[in-house]
Amino acid sequence: MSLQMDELKTQHYDDKTVVHFLWATLFWGVIAFVVGLLAALQLSYWGFNLNLEWLTFGRVRPLHTNAAIFAFAGNAIFAGIYHSTQRLCRVRMFSDALSKIHFWGWQLIIVSAAITLPLGFSQSKEYAELEWPIDIAITLVWVVFAINFFMTLKNRKEKHMYVALWFYIATIITVAVLHIFNSIEIPVGYLNSYPVYAGIQDALVQWWYGHNAVAFFLTTPFLGLMYYYIPKAANRPVYSYKLSIIHFWALIFIYIWAGPHHLLNTALPDWAQTLGVVFSVMLWAPSWGGMINGILTLRGAWDLLRTDPIIKFLITAVTFYGMSTFEGPLLSIKAVSSLGHYTDWIVAHVHGGTLGWNGFLVFGMIYYLVPKLYQTDLYSKKLATLHFWIGLAGILIYYLSMWAAGITQGLMWRAINEAGQLVYPDFVETVTAIVPLYWVRALGGTLYIIGTIIMLYNLRQTVKASKGLREEKVTAPLTERKKNDHEDKGHRKLEGMMVTFSILSFIAIAVGSAIEIIPILTVNDYAKYEKVIEPFSPLEIAGRDIYIREGCYTCHSQMIRKLDFDVLRFGKASTIEESMYDRPFQWGSKRTGPDLARVGKKYPHLWHYKHMENPRSTVAGSIMPNYPWLLDKKTDFYSLRRKIYVLKSLGVPYADEVVKNADKVAEEQAKIIADELRAQGVNDDKLEQKEVVALIAYLQELGQKPLIRNINLEK
Amino acid sequence: MKKEALSAFTNPDMILIGFLLFFFCFLGVLLWTVIVADKNYFSKVKMIPLTDNDKGAKK
Structure with missing residues (x-):
């Protein structure tokens, strides 16, 4: 009886979990954006802090970043991974129970963050502010996700692991490594702790984590989604599968080294800074390789850019990926960093990536998924197109205003007159000079939120007109996987070997991590100081x-x-x-x-x-x-x-x-x-x-x- | 001093080993992908996302 039930189950994909993650993405997305707007207004006029301790900028800002990264982008990643993995593997997710635990566990973590951060429980390590009990919960939920994902891979019917799955594998392994090592802390209370690392060690471990949280939470999973959803939306295969292989291995190996570029010109030893600069500049090549692969997937169908709002969102997202991955290495050059670091130029850079690359890719994916999952057409393509243009205007206004603010302030800080004195000695005058641009930034954020609200209405009408969630049958594999497949050789064989592939991915990220961090952590072994x-x-x-x-x-x-x-x-x-x-x-x-x-x-x-x-x-x-x-x-x-x-x-x-x-x-x-x-x-x-x-x-x-x-x- | 010790520390062997490991792995993947790999196979597997029930944009 249970065997029959199991077989029945495997005949359909689990799209309920996908839908749950999708709606969670939208819910938390709106909250993340609104909190971000509040933070922007607080910098425009201090009165928006309202003299309330749990609403001051210092507490709102980590709430915004955590909500944007882990609630909005996180839920979107899970929605996309659950949807595409089942279809690429031609099998239902391994366990419905684990899927539910993953979904509700993740929402519980987000709620915990939304309560504790405004209350001031923070480790003050960027994107890793959450305190130790939540860190443990994140680890447990991530393990549940990993088991569910890897067992699905193990059970897959499709012989070949498509390139999107490689990026998911790298994401799951690397995020686990980053989170565990950066969160080693000693509790001093129920919601307080001190990290085991101190000073320079803590700085380097944190920015090894912080940089790679961007790399492996906001980049690699999104590249996996790009490799799945752009071909799906355009109804054409990826431009070059060969390029995707080179893109994958080069990107995951190089990305992990680049953390020290967050600490340029500081007290960090020069050799570590140079290491960060060199590998950051090297990142240009694989990043642009991936971008070109994504955009050229549209070859022969460029007209879709004019007619299809989903393609507009997806291709613009990849374009922002290209811009951000050009600007990132540029900012990693010491001379450029000396101007841009600590200024709003970095804020512009980050938001070009998150609003443009992550946000637009998510919107494109959702516009693609909702009509498919609810077996209907999108309520209004015009509204989706309106969302696209309003959102794009919002990003550009945001980006350009913060770019101008950052460079203006950076130039004011470094202005020295002929007498060798600072031209703007009072720090506050370099702040008041750019406050008008903070208002402009808030306008950009407002437009982005308006676009999102238009999307919510559009999706609501789409679902309202639908026949309900579709139960999609599992499709037959393109090439069926047999237990004793040994005829393949080289990378082709590797692409079918989940465990070996995962181990090699781990080694690729471990090499850079070890070489970068071990010497710093073992400083006492060779440094004698009086x-x-x-x-x-x-x-x-x-x-x-x-x-x-x-x-x-x-x-x-x-x-x-x-x-x-x-x-x-x-x-x-x-x-x-x-x-x-x-x-x-x-x-x-x-x-x-x-x-x-x-x-x-x-x-x-x-x-x-x-x-x-x-x-x-x-x-x-x-x-x-x-x-x-x-x-x-x-x-x-x-x-x-x-x-x-x-x-x-x-x-x-x-x-x-x-x-x-x-x-x-x-x-x-x-x-x-x-x-x-x-x-x-x-x-x-x-x-x-x-x-x-x-x-x-x-x-x-x-x-x-x-x-x-x-x-x-x-x- | 701690800072001086760190500033002087270069560990060129470790960095060199890491870089060479990356370089030769990269070279291996590149050569295999460009020269050895079967083009027909890639043409087939890149169709995986397009061979399920969902169809994307209509021209």
Whole structure:
């Protein structure tokens, strides 16, 4: 009986899961875009932060990026993979139960992120902000997805694994490796943790992850979707299958090396920076090979670009892929990076990729899928075309405004007059100069959202007019797979061997990862150093955790680059030692506000107090949000013993007495600062208990810690 | 100092091994794909997405 049931099941594809992921894509997509628009408005006018701690830019920005990457793009990837894998393998997904666990597990993770990020539970590592219990959940759900996918491959009836499946394999393996290694952390509470890596190690591991999250979450799965949906939509085979083989192997091998280009001109050793530059420039070739392969699939049918909105979306998406993968390596050249890094040029680059490449590919895929799955025609091609043009206008307005903002600000930062002085010494004047462009950016985002709403209406009408979800029968394979197929040779044989292919894909990404990261992680084996930086005091650690909670890293870097204009503006270039105990590192990637690496002792305590209460009282024209709750909320002294204990166990040289009495040591330091503030006029009897004092303690020590004898050397 | 040690560290052997591994694998895939591989086979397998029940754009 059960055998018969199983056979019946295998006669139809599981499209319910596909549809679930599709609607989740749209639901979370709208939320991600609206949150992004809110963030854009907050940068245009600080009042949009609404003086609400869970709605300030520092918390909204990670919410936006996580929603866009993991909720919108993530659900879209799963929809496309579940739909195309079944058809390419000519078999139903391995397990309906695993498909359901995957779908609901992923939505639960997204909801957890949507709750915890606004509440300030964050690791402050970009695109990896989620705290340790959610990290574990991500791992489990990813394993469920991997089992379901690989068992489907194992059960496939089609002999050959089509190129789209290779990209899915690389995605699943690499995302698992990246997530696990970047998320190794020690919990210090139910929703707090410290990473095992510190300073430069943390920076390199994070950007190895961060860069490859883009590579293997926003690129390789989308290339797989491109190789499936462009031929489907155009009803023509991919331009060159040979090119797709070369594209695949070259791309996955090279991409993994390029992470250090996020850390150019910093304290990262030059050899690692050079490695990142060289491999980033090499990426031009495979990326453009893939783009050409995608676009030329339309050869002989270019008229579809004029008549078919799905083709418009898909081909424009691949064009944006080409533009982004040209701009990425360009920005990875040290000289260009010195202008573009920390500015809105990077924001423009990122959004060209996400809105253009990822967004438009998803829209094209959805416009293709919904009518097929619901066995009907699209309600209105005109509305889809309108969506295309409005969306494209939105992207271009967004992209060009941020490009102009980034280059303008970058040029202002580096402008030096004949006397060798900065032409724009006040950082805030380089911000106010580009605020009008932030309004223009918000207009671009609004248009993109309007386009998405038009799509929602169009799809709703399409489904409304349909006969319901189609139950599609499994198609016969083109070349049936037999258990003892041995006649193939070379890559053709490899394409039929799932396990061997997967292992080789893993080796391809492991080589670059190992060579890049192992020397950094084993630095202590060959580096003998006599002096180390004095660690932060318990109160400063409490302040640092508040800094992380508020997402200060989203606007402030703590890394003065080895560039004349950076040194002139912020002081001596940052060194590795200065952040060697920072868990997580706070080098940052954007300067909407000034670098803070040497802000310690630059201003009196009262300046910081007033600045947190209302930044415009100390810096006219500032776009920083108010932080009034820091003046009311009490510092968590209770957890400091545990935190300092964990930090000591990770190698930070705290004396045992400090660990045992961390809370008392912190309270004593807080009282000194509070007394100074009261003497300067702050009227608060319980000031020493307030978070603002802990934050001031931390900020005042940035760049001020002296080098001390390395006690580890004496052991 | 830690920074000096790191700056001086080049590990050329590891980088060279990694690069050569990539280069020869890439060369192998390239040569096999361009010279050895059966063109007819590729022409067949690239039709896989187009041989199911769904049909795409109509001309």
